[in-house]
Amino acid sequence: MERSELVELLSPEGLRLLDSLPPYHSKSDVLALVTELRKAGHPPGLVAAVLTQSKLRTKAAAKFGPFADRMLFTEAGLEQATRLPVAARHAGRFAAAGLTRVADLGCGIGGDAMSLAALDLEVTAVEADEVTAAIASYNLAPFDNATVEHGLAEDADLHGIDGVFLDPARRTAGHGQTARLTDPDDYSPSLGFAFELGTGRSVGVKLGPGLDRDLIPTGAEAQWVSVDGQLVEMGLWFGALARSGIRRAALVLHGDEASELTAPSDSEDVEAGPLGGYLYEPDGAVIRARLIGDLARSLNARMLSDGIAYLTSDDATSTPFATGFRVIETLPFQEKELKRALRQRGIGTLEIKKRGVDVNPAALRKRLSLSGSGSATVVLTRVAGRHTALLVERLPA
Structure with a gap:
């Protein structure tokens, strides 16, 4: 625009x-x-x-619900904007920590600033792009406790500010189609600037969930968040915003329900063992947080194979942190034999899940040319290191 x-x-x-x-x-x-x-x-x-x-x-209704009908957007700003339920939890951290004056540096269209202001926090939102800053001003107009400044995050006056939130731009400049930045030094503001702020202040930094874990500062709490099965972000929390004794967290949101796994550090994986009657696929937030071992112990489960994020158990256990499947049978892994086995079972619609194998599910599905009336889910993976195809059915959520 x-x-x-x-x-x-x-x-x-x-x-x-x-x-x-x-x-x-x-x-x-x-x-x-x-x-x-x-x-x-x-x-x-x-x-x-x-x-x-x-x-x-x-398009924004998926992130902001009915509030989208009274907001303005840029395409790039909407792309990076935080979903409303997640932004509300960001804001809740600041309120719970007793912080009252918050600077949102790099506020974009103002989504997080809106959630902060809705909790009666005094918000100063700073945005480097003139058009985006104007849109943020429009979106924040209903809040008399929020102001928007057009300027660089690095130049913001933080005098009197007791909490800072940053959502560094991770795409090239512009309002429409932009490209993703791969080097954190190219973020705006840079990751170095954000982390330096975190050394002496209460700071929250929203980042992509795939950020190199080696870049996570030792003293920060790292929380990965998934929404309805989609991994959406990693938040790093410093100072009063970091919870005592927690350095790794996986927050899983399903509708209005929230569940969280937390730990003081990465958890050790459990040992691999024989295939049981049930298979579990951990949520992406659990995998990124490296809390698979803790999840496995809560399910009385074992790794299906070393280094592969599938768990197996002899028991069916309901958990918000993984999708459960009942193992129906083991099928041939070789494509020709697998095709024959599926056709014999009348399978025409096939969901293919895979981990630890070099397979393109879409291409494989096309080559299988199935035409039956039945539907099924096949998991292609390794069991005790061996390539295996498992015919499974989903357990009730």
Whole structure:
């Protein structure tokens, strides 16, 4: 979004037009709507701006729910924005720690700042990009305890601030399609700046879940978060925001339910053992936090094979930290024999899960050319180091 487009969008006419639009459904609907709006005399630039926002609001509902209908976005800002349930937990940390004046450095469109302000914390949100800062100002306008500053995080005045939150930009600059940055030194603000702040302050840093674990500072609490099975972030917490005795945590959110595994350090894996009647696939947050061993002990389970994140047990145990499967039978691993076995069982729809084997599930599914009326799940992995195909069925959640 260009500055001129934002000016048109933020005009009374632009906001009224945006709020009057029907929900975005498809490109064909948009084409008809463009024609209608142009016939009504609306300028082309304004029409493009409001239709872009309408599309982004529809997309944003997955992260912000009904609040998205009263927010503004950039495509890049929405991409990195924190989901509302996760942002609420970020804010809850600051409130629980007794912090009252928080700086959100690199606030983006203001999602985390909104959650902080909603808990009556005094929030100073700082954003380097002028257009994004203006959008954050709009989104934070309902909160009289939040202000937005256009400037660099590194230049922010932290006098009187007792807590800092950072969500460093991990994509190239821009408002639309951007590229992911692979070098943490290229983040904005840089990881070095964020960690230096954490040495003497109460600081929270939101990062991608795949960040090199060797970069995690020794004194920080590292928490990986998954939402409805999707691994979404790693949070690093310093000072009063880090919980006593906890350095590794896996937070698993399913709908309104939250479950967490915590430990003072990485947990040791349990030993591998024979295939039991049940298979467990740990949640991605548990795997990244390296708490598979603790999970295994809670399930009375063993590793299916050394170095592979599948667990097996003789008992069915319900857990929010793993997806459980009942093992029906072992099938041939070789493709031709596997194809024959599945066809004999009338399988036409196949879910393929894999760990520890060099297989492209989509390509394999195409080559199998199954056409039966049944459906099934096959796990391709190693059992005691040997390549194995397991026919399984999901346990109730």
